[in-house]
Amino acid sequence: MHNFDFVKPASIADAVKALSSDGAQALSGGQTLLPTMKQRLAAPAVLVSLTGIAEMKGVCRGDGGLHVGAATTHATVAKEAAAHYPALAALAGGIGDPAVRNRGTIGGSIANNDPAACYPAGVLGSGATVVTSKRKIAADDFFQGLFSTALDEGEIVTEVRFPIPEKAAYVKFQQPASRFALTGVFVAKFGTGVRVAVTGAGQGGVFRWTEAEAALSRSFAPGAVDGLSLSGDDMISDLHGSAAYRANLVKVLTGRAVAAAG
Amino acid sequence: MTKVSMTVNGRAVSGEVEGRTLLSAFLREGLGLTGTHVGCDTSQCGACVVHVDGKAIKSCTVFAMDVAGAEVRTIEGMANADGSLGTIQQAFQDHHGLQCGFCTPGMVMSAAALLAENPKPSEADVRHYLDGNICRCTGYHNIVKAVLAASGQDVSAVAAE
Amino acid sequence: MPKDHGIGASSKRREDIRFLTGRGVYTDDMNLHGQTYAVFVRSQVAHGRIKSINTSNAASMPGVLAVFTGEDFKDVGGNPAGWLINSRDGTPMREPKRPVLAHGKVRHVGDAYAAVVAESYAEAKDAAEQLAADSDIEELPAIIDMAAAVANASNRVHDEIPDNLCYDWGWIEDNRAAVDAAIKAAPHVTVLELVNNRLVPNAMEPRASIGEYFPGTGDYKLTTTSQNPHLTRLLVAAFVLGIPENKLTVVAPDVGGGFGSKIYHYGEEAVVLAAAKKLARPVRWTAERSESFLSDAHGRDHVTKIELACEKDGTFIAFRTETMANVGAYLSNFATVTPTFLHGTLMAGPYKVPNVYVNVKTVFTNTAPVDAYRGAGRPEATYSLERVIDKMCRELGLDPFEVRRKNFITTDMFPYTTPVGLAYDTGNYHATLDKAIEIGNVAGFEARRAASAKRGKLRGMGLSTWIEACGIAPSHLVGVLGARVGLYDAATVRVNATGNISVMTGAHSHGQGHETVFAQIVAEKLGVPEASVEIVHGDTSKIPFGMGSYGSRSLAVCGVAVTKAIDKIVAKGKKIAAHMLEAAEEDITFENGSFSVAGTDKAKTFGEIAFSAYVPHNYPLETLEPGLEETAFYDPANFTYPAGAYICEVEVDAETGKVDVVAFHCADDFGNIMNPMVVEGQVHGGVGQGIGQALCENTTYDDTGQLLTGSYMDYAMPRAGDVPFYNVDYSCQTPCTHNPLGVKGCGEAGAIGSPPAVVNAVIDALHRGGHTHVKHIDMPVSPSRVWQAIHG
Numbered sequence A: 001m002h003n004f005d006f007v008k009p010a011s012i013a014d015a016v017k018a019l020s021s022d023g024a025q026a027l028s029g030g031q032t033l034l035p036t037m038k039q040r041l042a043a044p045a046v047l048v049s050l051t052g053i054a055e056m057k058g059v060c061r062g063d064g065g066l067h068v069g070a071a072t073t074h075a076t077v078a079k080e081a082a083a084h085y086p087a088l089a090a091l092a093g094g095i096g097d098p099a100v101r102n103r104g105t106i107g108g109s110i111a112n113n114d115p116a117a118c119y120p121a122g123v124l125g126s127g128a129t130v131v132t133s134k135r136k137i138a139a140d141d142f143f144q145g146l147f148s149t150a151l152d153e154g155e156i157v158t159e160v161r162f163p164i165p166e167k168a169a170y171v172k173f174q175q176p177a178s179r180f181a182l183t184g185v186f187v188a189k190f191g192t193g194v195r196v197a198v199t200g201a202g203q204g205g206v207f208r209w210t211e212a213e214a215a216l217s218r219s220f221a222p223g224a225v226d227g228l229s230l231s232g233d234d235m236i237s238d239l240h241g242s243a244a245y246r247a248n249l250v251k252v253l254t255g256r257a258v259a260a261a262g
Numbered sequence B: 001m002t003k004v005s006m007t008v009n010g011r012a013v014s015g016e017v018e019g020r021t022l023l024s025a026f027l028r029e030g031l032g033l034t035g036t037h038v039g040c041d042t043s044q045c046g047a048c049v050v051h052v053d054g055k056a057i058k059s060c061t062v063f064a065m066d067v068a069g070a071e072v073r074t075i076e077g078m079a080n081a082d083g084s085l086g087t088i089q090q091a092f093q094d095h096h097g098l099q100c101g102f103c104t105p106g107m108v109m110s111a112a113a114l115l116a117e118n119p120k121p122s123e124a125d126v127r128h129y130l131d132g133n134i135c136r137c138t139g140y141h142n143i144v145k146a147v148l149a150a151s152g153q154d155v156s157a158v159a160a161e
Numbered sequence C: 001m002p003k004d005h006g007i008g009a010s011s012k013r014r015e016d017i018r019f020l021t022g023r024g025v026y027t028d029d030m031n032l033h034g035q036t037y038a039v040f041v042r043s044q045v046a047h048g049r050i051k052s053i054n055t056s057n058a059a060s061m062p063g064v065l066a067v068f069t070g071e072d073f074k075d076v077g078g079n080p081a082g083w084l085i086n087s088r089d090g091t092p093m094r095e096p097k098r099p100v101l102a103h104g105k106v107r108h109v110g111d112a113y114a115a116v117v118a119e120s121y122a123e124a125k126d127a128a129e130q131l132a133a134d135s136d137i138e139e140l141p142a143i144i145d146m147a148a149a150v151a152n153a154s155n156r157v158h159d160e161i162p163d164n165l166c167y168d169w170g171w172i173e174d175n176r177a178a179v180d181a182a183i184k185a186a187p188h189v190t191v192l193e194l195v196n197n198r199l200v201p202n203a204m205e206p207r208a209s210i211g212e213y214f215p216g217t218g219d220y221k222l223t224t225t226s227q228n229p230h231l232t233r234l235l236v237a238a239f240v241l242g243i244p245e246n247k248l249t250v251v252a253p254d255v256g257g258g259f260g261s262k263i264y265h266y267g268e269e270a271v272v273l274a275a276a277k278k279l280a281r282p283v284r285w286t287a288e289r290s291e292s293f294l295s296d297a298h299g300r301d302h303v304t305k306i307e308l309a310c311e312k313d314g315t316f317i318a319f320r321t322e323t324m325a326n327v328g329a330y331l332s333n334f335a336t337v338t339p340t341f342l343h344g345t346l347m348a349g350p351y352k353v354p355n356v357y358v359n360v361k362t363v364f365t366n367t368a369p370v371d372a373y374r375g376a377g378r379p380e381a382t383y384s385l386e387r388v389i390d391k392m393c394r395e396l397g398l399d400p401f402e403v404r405r406k407n408f409i410t411t412d413m414f415p416y417t418t419p420v421g422l423a424y425d426t427g428n429y430h431a432t433l434d435k436a437i438e439i440g441n442v443a444g445f446e447a448r449r450a451a452s453a454k455r456g457k458l459r460g461m462g463l464s465t466w467i468e469a470c471g472i473a474p475s476h477l478v479g480v481l482g483a484r485v486g487l488y489d490a491a492t493v494r495v496n497a498t499g500n501i502s503v504m505t506g507a508h509s510h511g512q513g514h515e516t517v518f519a520q521i522v523a524e525k526l527g528v529p530e531a532s533v534e535i536v537h538g539d540t541s542k543i544p545f546g547m548g549s550y551g552s553r554s555l556a557v558c559g560v561a562v563t564k565a566i567d568k569i570v571a572k573g574k575k576i577a578a579h580m581l582e583a584a585e586e587d588i589t590f591e592n593g594s595f596s597v598a599g600t601d602k603a604k605t606f607g608e609i610a611f612s613a614y615v616p617h618n619y620p621l622e623t624l625e626p627g628l629e630e631t632a633f634y635d636p637a638n639f640t641y642p643a644g645a646y647i648c649e650v651e652v653d654a655e656t657g658k659v660d661v662v663a664f665h666c667a668d669d670f671g672n673i674m675n676p677m678v679v680e681g682q683v684h685g686g687v688g689q690g691i692g693q694a695l696c697e698n699t700t701y702d703d704t705g706q707l708l709t710g711s712y713m714d715y716a717m718p719r720a721g722d723v724p725f726y727n728v729d730y731s732c733q734t735p736c737t738h739n740p741l742g743v744k745g746c747g748e749a750g751a752i753g754s755p756p757a758v759v760n761a762v763i764d765a766l767h768r769g770g771h772t773h774v775k776h777i778d779m780p781v782s783p784s785r786v787w788q789a790i791h792g
């Protein structure tokens, strides 16, 4: 790992200032960034730790739903969101392992936008709003393909605001080695309709399965997606599963998520 | 080099570190606490698990400077005050929960975190909680058994002793 | 009442105390004054010609002390193959030189071709990165697929080996025609083509080595993660660097698992020694896990076609196999024997089959070297046999339990000579099968299946009846077969003046519990407390010349050496006692730690005899040397033959293809048991690895030779949640007839017997679920493969 200067600001404003210096990068839980730096795939000159910023931590009810600070760990969300948004809490509680959940954060996860990560499905499936150091971005606009988001240079995610659906569930099928999502499906039923977000499967990262949304909006039942056909064309194909296999998983898991949502 | 201070196993310690110094390296090389092991470079094996402010974390995946001021507990801090094995350690010995011993410090630290959260876990709870701790020697049987036993549950019915 | 002491007791492991308190000392835990750090520069291409390496930039970087390339080692010896195999036509195998650092060509991704030594790890790493950038390596087409490697004569891993073939071995070649004829005439032949998937051993402690040199005496010291320090010393000193053996001490301290991968000598060990001499400072190296994936010897990697010829009632007539075995880019130390004598000689299984012929072509490819991994050759044999038998049972509609029963060698047939050259001394295969059926509650399967079905899962049951040859090995026999080493072991028992005992063993413990179990044996035999016995292992300056631990040999070979040394101690003790008690030597008996004159109450304790041996005031000095220390070397008369029956139950989720192992039952015959707790632990570990091989582990290189499964992100290690509690029974015991402990060895059994049980169970589940078109799925039987098979 290359060396760098380490700074740990106590406020968002100071963090943004620190991030404006050359080669500066945000560090949240480090559960993605550190392994990447060990492989020398990232070599920041300055690392700006976000874990000392109190205003970026915590889970609370706010207008329109549940507000989760970007530096809130997966473990904290699993515990504190349980009473308000159980599907989101369960998603957080299923990420990685306990030690990863005690460090990894929602902000880091969605900023990284790994195509096999869980949170992007939860954020997109919920139609959440991503609050950053300079604006608010709708989930539909935030995720822009593999490891890519709407964030500008030096812009940090500070909070994610989740509307709370009537019913929701996330079902993840683990990749056998990494335990990330080989495919994961987040289903959320709102008064206005159903959202279905799929992670792990799409070549372009997390995506909404609109046909399923339409079918489930008509009838929120596990069997409602049975008749749909999902093409493998845009699906990932790798060691752990072909595109056709992933397309199958998307369908199976969507049905199971609906069943789990009740 | 920057000076970093923290509490390790109840003792105030400090040392000179670089930005890139991992907590695992600070413990092993800086403090000579080599019970914390490093078994991978992708944050998966869990041989390096320690507690920071009471929570299990992978010490290979956090910078020492990021946990300045924290309370750290390692395998070296798990024995009873008189030096005898703590409850979990004793259960691991009683039930042969280790062979080569390399994964063991991380296993014990993860088990301790589990039992602090969930004092009477089921077999499935234990297996799920240890998802981030890889053991190549034991096939996990006796590790799971030891953790259940450490929680005070009767493990005599678990397949053969 | 189970024993609480000595042989047969589940004594708790004394070594656990240090491991559980973080006080174990593994190689990387050592911290030496003046130490320096080595980092290796590894090939990023699978096959390439080294055109130039410009070392000057790296050498002038901060903290850099030395840079080495293949050029620096071109005149020292190669790392040798330990076993000469001859091809069917009698020609010896092709044996390319394996250099310390790649020279001229790089032959696999991860092949080390240079090394940097610096004051700090970070500096060495930076300079290594620079050196990689300053290396001009012309990429050549990679040779990855075995069939293509043999077919394409123009593309060569080693320029001097035209068809990339190491050897084409037939066993037993003289029987070939008879086996062919028997198969031709047979009423039924089942054919199965299968892959025994390539595995990375993944001991949790990565390899590490520290070289030291002491200019005052010219002595070297190598501290290294080894399963056999004397073998490593022999290889690195005599064969590679040309250091006199007696000027090199090799220490293998606490070692975090091996499973075969730490048997071998690796080039990194030679480099740290050479560098230590050059710098006169300690030089240390610890592999990152990514390096382990690229450079540890891998295991398995066979592609096999097996044919089983039988009567319509399932009576076996013949087995015939054709295997291509991948040896990787270089011959690792035991690479040539693993797919041959450790595999072909087991191809009769526990069955009275009259005709067996095995053909193995071993092929060089641009991949990491492949060598023995837990079980080594025997899992491959067992998998082929037990899978093809299962397939035959389905084809003929026969019961797999009955077919095994019908074909087992029966107890009245021992000693039994197989058509593939082994002489099984004893066993009772019907007994272990019956036991497995009992503990597995086979009768209750249908009810369990119905319960699974209610939960939407397909349940299946798989059987595997396995045998292995271990306790490696009788030297005269292996010598005839091409071994270049002896495979005896050695122990020294030193009774100290105060009566406590130090036992120095050639065997090395890296998880097996020797420190406890060997002490139990000594305590039992000498009638002393276990706590008074200390086991010393892993340091060539302390222990006698032994061959280390692998091949389930520690107890069956070194353990016997310990008992032989004890016999000598007792014999000498009797002489001393006879003198002290003024009796005839023949009248002295030794029992429970006391030497007494038969028929009298005259006796001396073991401690009194020991004291007298070292303070020989009242002692027969004219006829007997003082001191009480004996060494024994033991060379086994035969292999040992543990065997057993494994039953696995799985649930398959047909929609996703996911397989869960829900029950695993083992009925093993290990002969006599020294410590039941440790034996169970060994079986658990082996079965865990076997389930890993069957369900999730796989090593994949792409066409260009890049390792796609180079970290735990893509190489699926079994986790706690992937396995059930195992049900282990070892009550069927037919003690080994040719060693005095009656022990057979249990270290590899679990990994040998389990993979076919798992795969057979998956196929069974699919058939019961109506997917009868699925005849076979290659390991790992991953969710996507199962789903593909169902839908294929």
Ligand SMILES: Cc1cc2nc3c(=O)[nH]c(=O)nc-3n(C[C@H](O)[C@H](O)[C@H](O)COP(=O)(O)OP(=O)(O)OC[C@H]3O[C@@H](n4cnc5c(N)ncnc54)[C@H](O)[C@@H]3O)c2cc1C
Pocket: A025, A026, A027, A028, A029, A030, A031, A032, A033, A034, A050, A070, A071, A094, A095, A096, A097, A100, A103, A104, A105, A106, A107, A108, A109, A111, A112, A114, A116, A117, A118, A119, A151, A155, A156, A157, A158, A178, A179, A180, A181, B042, B043, B044, B132
């Ligand atoms: C063993 C293991 C298993 C895992 N399993 C899963 C899994 O099953 N599912 C899953 O979803 N994830 C998994 N992860 C990833 C984990 O959830 C990470 O925590 C997460 O992806 C990144 O969060 P972090 O806080 O650790 O971010 P970091 O690693 O600190 O940062 C990641 C990236 O985001 C940037 N960044 C961080 N915070 C912000 C911010 N607030 N604003 C802008 N940019 C920011 C960083 O600069 C960096 O580029 C796993 C990780 C490990 C090590």
Ligand code: FES
Pocket: B037, B038, B039, B040, B041, B042, B043, B044, B045, B046, B047, B048, B049, B058, B059, B060, B061
């Ligand atoms: S060393 Fe930390 S997870 Fe492997």
Ligand code: FES
Pocket: B097, B098, B099, B100, B101, B102, B103, B104, B134, B135, B136, B137, B138, C204, C256, C257, C511
């Ligand atoms: S005891 Fe060896 S890795 Fe767990």
